[in-house]
Amino acid sequence: MTVLLLLIPAALAIGGLGLAAFFWALRNGQFEDPDGNAARILIEDDE
C-alpha cells in the first residue's frame, strides 16, 4: 500500500500539470482567434 503514497501524488501532479497548462493557454490568448489559428497554418512564411 505504501506505493500508493507515491503513485497518487504522482498521478495528481501530472494531471495538475495538464490543468495548469490549459489555464496558461486560456490566460495567454490561445483561444482568442480559433478561426485565425486554423487559417494561419496555410500562410507561407518565406520572409
Add this chain to the structure above:
Amino acid sequence: MTALLKVAPALERTVLAVPSIHCAGCMSKIERGLGARLGIASARVNLSARSVTVEHDSSLDAHDLVHALAELGYEAQARRDELAPRLSAARPLLAPLAVAGFAAMNVMLLSVSVWSGAGGSTRDLFHWISAAIAVPAIGYAGQPFFRSAWKAVRHGSTNMDVPISLGVLIATGLSLYETVRHGEHAWFDGALMLLTFLLIGRVLDAMMRDRARAGVDALLSQAAQGAMVVGANGGLTWIEASKLMPGLIMRVAAGERLAADGEIVAGASRFDQSLLTGESAPIPLHTGDPALAGTLNLEAPVDVRVSHAGHDTTLAEIARLMEASTQSRSRYVRIADRAARLYAPAVHSLAALTVVGWLIAGASLYQALVTGVAVLIITCPCALGLAVPVAQVVASGALMRAGIMVKDGSALERLAGVDRALLDKTGTLTLGRPLPDPAALLALAPDEAAVAIALASHSRHPLSRALGAALAKWNLAAAPLKDVSESAGEGVFARWQGLEVSLSRPQGGGATMAAALRIQGRPVRLIPFSDRLRPDCTAALTQLDRLGVECSILSGDRPAAVGEIALQTGLTAQANARPAEKQALVARLRASGRKVLVVGDGLNDGPALAAADASMAPGSASDVGLQAADLVFVQDSLIALPRAVRAARRTMVVVRQNFALAIGYNLLAVPLAMAGLVTPLVAAVAMSASSLIVVANSLRLASAAK
C-alpha cells in the same frame, strides 16, 4: 498627452474592424502590407473577430490606417470603444469545465477502488483525498450554477440551476460528513461528474450563442466614421462622425459611405442605397436631392450639406428599431427552462416526502436525511441538461454541412413552430445582383466578346463586373486595348486595333438596366441586365407550402418590380414597405397567433428579422442582415428554407424524445432512491447511462439536413 508623445514617440494600439477578411491569404496580405509601412510596428489579424490590431507610432492615426487598408483592397473602420467585441459566452465556462473534468476523473479513480472493496483506513484515506480535490473543485466549477440559481431564488422563481445547485451542495455536505465519520459512502464523484456533464452541455450551448453576434454593432459600423468637411476658406478637414453638425458641408469621394444624412449641394452621382432600402439598382441623385447616411457613393465626388448627424440619421433609427425588437424576442422561454419550471418543484417535493415518509416509518433522522439526499442526487437533471444542447449542436452541425449556419441555439426551437413566412424580394427570392441576358451574350461574335471582357475589366461598375464574371466562364483572352478611359456615369472608352470601342450607358436609358457595346463600324450590341429568381425557387415554395408554412412577399422595392416577381412565384406581395412597416406587419401577424419566419437580406429588413419568431438571411446579405438573422444559408438555391424548417422540426422531435428518456430514467431511479437502495455506485452508473442514451439519441440528427 500629445506633447508627451512627441517627445518620446511611444507605440499606440488601434483596433480596426475589417469585415471582408475571410481567409489565410487576406491575413498574410494585410499583416505584411501593413507591417511594411513606415510608422507601423506590427499588425495582427484576428479572423474570428474580423479585425486587425495595429501597433503604430503617434504620427499615424486611425484615418491613415483605414487608408492604408483601402490601398491593400480592404474596407475598414476604426472600432469605436462602445462597439468593443462582446465577451464570448463560452470562454468563462472553459476554466470551470477543465477543473470539473480534471477533478471528476481523479476522484472517480479513487472511487473505483473504494467500490471494488477498499476498506478501513485505505477507504478513509481515499475519501479524504477525494474531499481535498472535490471541495475546492466544486466551489470553483459550480459557480456558474450557484450564481444563476441564487439569482432565480432571490427573485422568487426557479430554474434548472436550482435543483442542480441543491443536489451538488447537499451531496458534497453529506459526503464530508460521511468522510469525517469514517462512513461507507461518499458522493464526491457523483457531484463532480454531474458538474462536468452539465458544463459540457453549457459550453456547447454557449459556443452556438457566440456565433450569434448582436446585429446592432455591425449596423453602426456601417456608417462612415467621419467626413472631409469643406471649410470657409475652401480647405478640407477630417471630422469624426460624432462631431458632425447640421449645416456643415461634407465632400464625399466616389467609393465612400456618407457619414450623415444631408442634401446634395454640388455635383451629381449614383448611390448604392441597398443597405437602407433593399433596392438593388444604384439611384442617381443630383443637386438638391436628399442623401442618407450609410449609402455608398458610386461614381463622382459630391458635396453634401449635413441635415441630421449621429443619432438622428435614418441609419441610427433602424438601429433603434432593431434593438427594441431584439428585446421583445429575448422574452422567449426556452424549452429547457419551461421543463425546469415543472421539474424542480416535483423533485423537491419528492425528496421532502421521502424524508417525512422515512421518519414516519420510524427511521432515524440521519437515515431519513441520507435517503432524501439520495433522491435529490439521483434526480439531478444530468440527462435533462444535455437533452436540448446536444440535439441542437448535432442538428446545427448537420445543417452547417448543408450550407446553413445556425447562429442561435434557440433558433431551431423557434423555427420548428413556424407557420407563416415573409420573404423579401431583392437578394432573397432573387439573387440580388444584375446578370447579363445569356441570349444577348451568345449573340456576340468571339472578338466582340473579347473586347467586352477587356472593357469590363477596366471598370468597377456593378454591370461591368457582372458582365466580366459572366464572360470569364468562356475562357476568352481579353483583347488588347489602348487609351482606356473611364468616364463616371457614362462608361469605359478605348481603342482596339485602331477602332474606337466603348462599353457604356445606352442612349435613351429606359426603365430596364442595360449596357451598350459599341465597336466602330459595327452595329451597337445592347446587353440587357436583370435580377433573376434563385434556382429551385418554385420547388422550395411548394415544399414550404406542404410543410404548412404560408408564404408571401414583403419588399421595400417599387410595386412594378415586386409585381413581376409575385407573378412568377404565384405569391401575394406587399411593395414599398419601409423598415418600420415591415416590423409592424410582423408584430401584427404575431399578435394574431401566427409564428412568423422572416427571410431577408438588407439593412431595411433588419428590424423585421429581429422582430420575427425566426429569421433567415442569404449569405450575400448585408452585415446587418447576417447578424440579425438566426440562420444564414450560403448557397444560391432557395431549397435551404424548407430544409432548415424540416431539420428544426426533426430536432424538436428528438428533444422531446430526450426529455421522455430522461423522465423515464427518473421513473425507474426515483423509487429505488426513495426506498433507500441507491449507493454512490448506482448513482454514477445511472447518471452516465442516462446521459449516454440521450447523446446517442441526439446523434441520430446527424442526417437531419438531408
